[in-house]
Amino acid sequence: MKKIKYSEITPEKIYLKRREFVKKLGFSTGSLIIGQNMIGDAFAANDNLQEKITERRYVTTYNNYYEFGTRKSDPVEKSQNFKTSPWNIAINGEVEKNITLTVDEIKSSFPIEERIYRLRCVEGWSMVIPWMGFSLKKLLEKASPNGKAKFVEFTTVFDPEQMPGQRYPILKWPYKEGLRIDEAMHPLTTIVTGLYGKELPNQNGAPLRLIVPWKYGFKSSKAIVNIKLVEKMPTSSWMQASPKEYGFYSNVNPRVDHPRWSQASERVIGSGILSERIPTTMFNGYGDQVANLYSGMDLKKNF
Amino acid sequence: MWPLTAISLDIYYNELGAEPVKKIMNHFGEWTLIFICLTLSMSPLKRFTKLSIWIKLRRMLGLFVFFYASIHLLAYIGLDYRFDWQPILNDVLKKKYIFIGFSAWLLLIPLSITSSQKMMKILKNKWKILHKLIYVIAVFGSLHYIWLSKTIFFKPLIYSIIIVVLLALRIKIKNKDINYG
Numbered sequence: 160m161k162k163i164k165y166s167e168i169t170p171e172k173i174y175l176k177r178r179e180f181v182k183k184l185g186f187s188t189g190s191l192i193i194g195q196n197m198i199g200d201a202f203a204a205n206d207n208l209q210e211k212i213t214e215r216r217y218v219t220t221y222n223n224y225y226e227f228g229t230r231k232s233d234p235v236e237k238s239q240n241f242k243t244s245p246w247n248i249a250i251n252g253e254v255e256k257n258i259t260l261t262v263d264e265i266k267s268s269f270p271i272e273e274r275i276y277r278l279r280c281v282e283g284w285s286m287v288i289p290w291m292g293f294s295l296k297k298l299l300e301k302a303s304p305n306g307k308a309k310f311v312e313f314t315t316v317f318d319p320e321q322m323p324g325q326r327y328p329i330l331k332w333p334y335k336e337g338l339r340i341d342e343a344m345h346p347l348t349t350i351v352t353g354l355y356g357k358e359l360p361n362q363n364g365a366p367l368r369l370i371v372p373w374k375y376g377f378k379s380s381k382a383i384v385n386i387k388l389v390e391k392m393p394t395s396s397w398m399q400a401s402p403k404e405y406g407f408y409s410n411v412n413p414r415v416d417h418p419r420w421s422q423a424s425e426r427v428i429g430s431g432i433l434s435e436r437i438p439t440t441m442f443n444g445y446g447d448q449v450a451n452l453y454s455g456m457d458l459k460k461n462f
Numbered sequence: 463m464w465p466l467t468a469i470s471l472d473i474y475y476n477e478l479g480a481e482p483v484k485k486i487m488n489h490f491g492e493w494t495l496i497f498i499c500l501t502l503s504m505s506p507l508k509r510f511t512k513l514s515i516w517i518k519l520r521r522m523l524g525l526f527v528f529f530y531a532s533i534h535l536l537a538y539i540g541l542d543y544r545f546d547w548q549p550i551l552n553d554v555l556k557k558k559y560i561f562i563g564f565s566a567w568l569l570l571i572p573l574s575i576t577s578s579q580k581m582m583k584i585l586k587n588k589w590k591i592l593h594k595l596i597y598v599i600a601v602f603g604s605l606h607y608i609w610l611s612k613t614i615f616f617k618p619l620i621y622s623i624i625i626v627v628l629l630a631l632r633i634k635i636k637n638k639d640i641n642y643g
Contacts, residue, residue, distance in 0.1 A: 217479075217480040220479070220480070221479065221480035221481070225613075229612075229613070229615055229616075231479075231480070282612075284480075284481060284484075328614075329613050329614065330613060400613060416556070418557075418558075419557055419558075419559060419609065419610065420557070421549060421552060421553055421556075421557070423549060424549065426481060426483060426484070426542075428480045428481060429480060431482065432473065432478065432482040432483060432486075432541070435544055436542070436543070436544075
């Protein structure tokens with residue numbers, strides 16, 4: 160792949176801000192794909208170093224968001240009138256205090272950072288996306304999870320009037336996803352409020368979505384209305400649709416094939432017709448930060 | 463030749479979007495299915511209209527099935543996997559939708575080789591039996607599409623319904639044959 164200077168593909172203002180952010184966040188530099196070269200040897204042989212941020216037009220027009228339809232172009236075409244305000248998010252279940260917050264309250268409660276993560280879709284493609292957001296941990300702490308909170312369940316809004324895909328039984332609506340509490344509390348697990356330095360577009364999950372960069376994209380719920388802390392492992396919509404194909408963990412893992420697709424490699428979105436697939440990396444390249452969450456676990460069984 | 467022209471223009475004007483390789487594969491895959499449906503429509507059309515022109519068209523349509531299926535396969539092997547045989551072999555053996563799609567393409571080979579008038583004469587009755595393979599190919603083709611979809615999608619369902627209807631028309635013919643000796 161041709162090396163392209165980072166500054167060539169990003170508006171300068173954002174570029175400068177990003178540099179500042181990289182300096183500011185001692186921890187997060189490791190998690191930034193662009194910043195990975197700072198870690199040194201572990202990534203020296205990794206192609207990630209050459210990856211560039213995916214063009215905005217692809218990030219905002221090529222989406223899997225079945226609430227708006229199953230075609231990749233459905234979300235951008237059918238979500239433009241979707242109402243994201245007013246919007247409340249309830250955090251409840253195994254918590255000291257149930258809380259309901261508006262999106263604006265959430266946005267103004269925490270400093271918003273730019274986080275550049277690679278998104279790996281279970282279908283075998285990936286993008287590198289500059290999200291705006293903050294760690295989910297901070298939001299959960301507002302509600303003070305209690306000792307019984309072992310898992311977190313995320314629920315997407317159910318509104319078939321506005322979401323044409325929900326009028327068909329494509330999946331069991333509302334869309335549900337889940338994380339183990341330690342995964343949810345991991346600093347890489349991000350509540351996203353923006354994209355490319357701007358508001359989060361509707362087709363990308365506005366007003367508020369999740370990003371769990373080391374898991375396949377479908378784990379990252381969009382248009383969240385409820386975050387529930389629970390004792391038992393929740394069943395996600397995809398687990399319900401096809402338990403043999405979709406496990407609870409769904410960590411990016413090139414050694415565990417999806418029954419229908421090999422996960423050994425991926426196509427890079429926007430890289431053009433003649434570019435090659437790149438090898439998929441364990442935990443989507445975030446192994447240094449998250450592998451310890453799964454020590455002693457058989458990831459073939461717990462896929 | 464329209465499908466070939468359309469995609470060439472898209473490639474030239476760079477209008478294939480985020481996943482051009484996938485789009486090219488899907489494009490030719492879908493045209494393969496369309497030509498399978500067209501090929502299967504010919505003998506029912508002959509029956510309804512009592513015109514033999516349909517049967518003459520059938521050979522050309524059948525060869526187009528093989529033509530587009532081959533480009534579809536070539537795009538997968540050459541563009542997507544860069545002739546990297548290890549993962550391709552892995553896919554063919556382990557992924558059922560690829561296995562069945564590849565099998566359908568293999569079955570198309572004897573049909574294409576024996577498509578000429580001359581072969582028809584040489585093979586006589588055997589030709590008819592051999593060319594019944596198109597029914598198997600049609601079923602494999604629609605399963606290939608259904609199995610690669612993540613959930614119940616509209617398009618694969620439509621193609622399957624059309625193929626099932628076209629095959630059902632033939633069962634009727636057979637029953638008639640039996641009834642009337």
